[in-house]
Amino acid sequence: MAAPLYSRILLKLSGEALMGDGQYGVDREVVQRIAREIKDVSDTGVQIAIVIGGGNIFRGMAKAAEGMDRATADYMGMLATVMNALAVQDALEHLGLPTRVLSALHIEQVAEPYIRRRAIRHLEKGRVVIFGAGTGNPFFTTDTAASLRAVEINAELVLKGTKVDGVYTDDPVSHPEAMRYRELSYSQVLEQNLQVMDATAITLCRDNDMPIIVFSINKSGALMRVMLGEEEGTSVRREIA
Numbered sequence: 001m002a003a004p005l006y007s008r009i010l011l012k013l014s015g016e017a018l019m020g021d022g023q024y025g026v027d028r029e030v031v032q033r034i035a036r037e038i039k040d041v042s043d044t045g046v047q048i049a050i051v052i053g054g055g056n057i058f059r060g061m062a063k064a065a066e067g068m069d070r071a072t073a074d075y076m077g078m079l080a081t082v083m084n085a086l087a088v089q090d091a092l093e094h095l096g097l098p099t100r101v102l103s104a105l106h107i108e109q110v111a112e113p114y115i116r117r118r119a120i121r122h123l124e125k126g127r128v129v130i131f132g133a134g135t136g137n138p139f140f141t142t143d144t145a146a147s148l149r150a151v152e153i154n155a156e157l158v159l160k161g162t163k164v165d166g167v168y169t170d171d172p173v174s175h176p177e178a179m180r181y182r183e184l185s186y187s188q189v190l191e192q193n194l195q196v197m198d199a200t201a202i203t204l205c206r207d208n209d210m211p212i213i214v215f216s217i218n219k220s221g222a223l224m225r226v227m228l229g230e231e232e233g234t235s236v237r238r239e240i241a
């Protein structure tokens with residue numbers, strides 16, 4: 001089999017991708033399938049760090065969050081990502097993969113605190129590192145946490161695994177006629193206001209020359225195909241000559 005193109009990656013998993021066909025929460029079978037795909041990549045020797053979103057839990061609480069103080073609601077969202085991190089950790093460890101959850105919020109009984117050098121050490125030892133609680137700051141998103149952690153740990157690539165199979169001319173969920181891009185520059189995403197990742201996350205990647213590939217985590221084998229450099233999803237990187 002061909003060798004992966006990367007040795008250290010940051011995988012951003014959309015929280016909503018974990019809920020399968022449900023309205024909210026975690027679908028165990030979906031998480032187990034994603035865990036198997038992660039293990040396949042890990043078995044090739046690629047170091048994998050993961051940032052998980054919280055949309056599957058947090059959007060289920062949207063009514064409760066209405067009218068709340070924004071920062072308080074954001075802390076609820078960050079705690080939701082910790083629950084997802086534990087669900088993914090459990091699924092990976094059932095497959096025999098060593099993992100560590102590192103949380104940006106202090107909850108020592110549940111997860112190690114985020115310490116950059118520790119995260120790198122875990123990766124070097126072959127552990128899958130799962131970053132919980134986003135950046136630890138309200139007014140941010142887990143996409144931004146993914147860009148930030150990727151830069152911090154010197155990852156070679158941010159992989160955004162989501163429900164759609166790339167970046168489209170418009171939201172493909174509400175605009176079925178939208179067309180998928182094969183590649184885009186950071187500035188095209190920003191100028192065209194393509195909503196697949198927020199502007200802060202894209203800007204951080206642009207400023208640090210961190211390439212991004214957006215792909216469908218629901219498509220079997222897609223994660224491995226991205227690792228092997230095969231045509232999959234949309235690649236976002238610096239200006240295309």
Ligand SMILES: Nc1ncnc2c1ncn2[C@@H]1O[C@H](COP(=O)(O)OP(=O)(O)OP(=O)(O)O)[C@@H](O)[C@H]1O
Nearest residue numbers: 014015016053054055162167168170171173195196
């Ligand atoms: N131009 C676009 N191309 C592709 N997807 C788009 C575009 N504009 C909006 N989207 C939407 O962006 C979503 C991707 O964001 P995603 O659901 O992964 O959110 P997230 O914040 O990363 O994760 P979470 O579900 O945890 O909140 C897709 O489901 C898609 O419907």
Ligand SMILES: O=c1ccn([C@@H]2O[C@H](COP(=O)(O)O)[C@@H](O)[C@H]2O)c(=O)[nH]1
Nearest residue numbers: 053054074077078134135138140141142
């Ligand atoms: O750094 C962060 C990351 C996340 N949040 C809050 O959590 C939710 C869920 O994250 P998603 O990226 O939408 O999946 C988000 O809406 C924020 O409320 C945060 O405050 N800071």
